[in-house]
Amino acid sequence: MAIVTLAEVKAQLNNVDDTDDDTELMLYADAATSALEEHKHEVIERREFTEQVTAGGSVLRLSHTPVVDLVSVVGVDSGQEWDTSRLRVSPSGLVRVLSGPALVGALEFTYTAGPAVPRPGEKLAALIVIQHLWETQRGRAGAVYAGDVVVPAGYAIPNRAAELLGAPTPVVA
Structure with missing residues (x-):
């Protein structure tokens, strides 16, 4: 690392x-x-993170920034996979739902953060x-x-x- x-x-x-x-x-x-x-x-060194977040709406924030890519979002209890193309993530770690249902419950986010x-x-x-x-x-x-x-x-x-x-x-x- x-x-x-x-x-x-x-x-x-x-x-x-x-x-x-x-x-x-x-x-x-x-x-x-x-x-x-x-x-x-x-x-400061690009790498992949997996983080559990409890969500209850259409906006949430990830912990490790700058975020460069959202790899996957999976419901912890349900195993439901979210379509990441329906989500937008900013470098500051803010995840927004562009279309579809809100992010609800315990979710596991896998994402890449850090400069190239x-x-x-x-x-x-x-x-x-x-x-x-x-x-x-x-x-x-x-x-x-x-x-x-x-x-x-x-x-x-x-x-x-x-x-x-x-x-x-x-x-x-």
């Missing part, structure tokens, strides 16, 4: 020839991707987060001295990575 490759991570860490830490590095890459998605309130290609700022932010986490584990934990200023190392997303990501997407309940 990482938006960066092992080769990109190893290049960032100047760890290109060492293969001893490959599994751990990919764990860091997955964790960084997840942390960035939580920070942004949106999916990660944005360059997000990839670089992921690499910065991975490097930060890696260095704090490898002996640079605690305070980092920057001139006369002491910066605590107890955070996952450094400011420089957060700045690359931009403002989080507003959350709509």
Whole structure:
């Protein structure tokens, strides 16, 4: 689930020839991707989601955005399949019934969310987060001295990575 490759991570860490830490590095890459998605309130690596929603009308919202494709809608209890061509889904996850009956009951939505290609700022932010986490584990934990200023190392997303990501997407309940 990482938006960066092992080769990109190893290049960032100047760890290109060492293969001893490959599994751990990919764990860091997955964790960084997840942390960035939580920070942004949106999916940054395209993948498929399955989500159960209790519906009671002609409009509902899916949790993971930006939504790019609605794959299927199935009634959890009834097994009824909904014709997705009669539904419209917006990138913000808003699903509207265009024609036919309203969406009612417990429904299982399968859909694709996330950009086709990660944005360059997000990839670089992921690499910065991975490097930060890696260095704090490898002996640079605690305070980092920057001139006369002491910066605590107890955070996952450094400011420089957060700045690359931009403002989080507003959350709509």
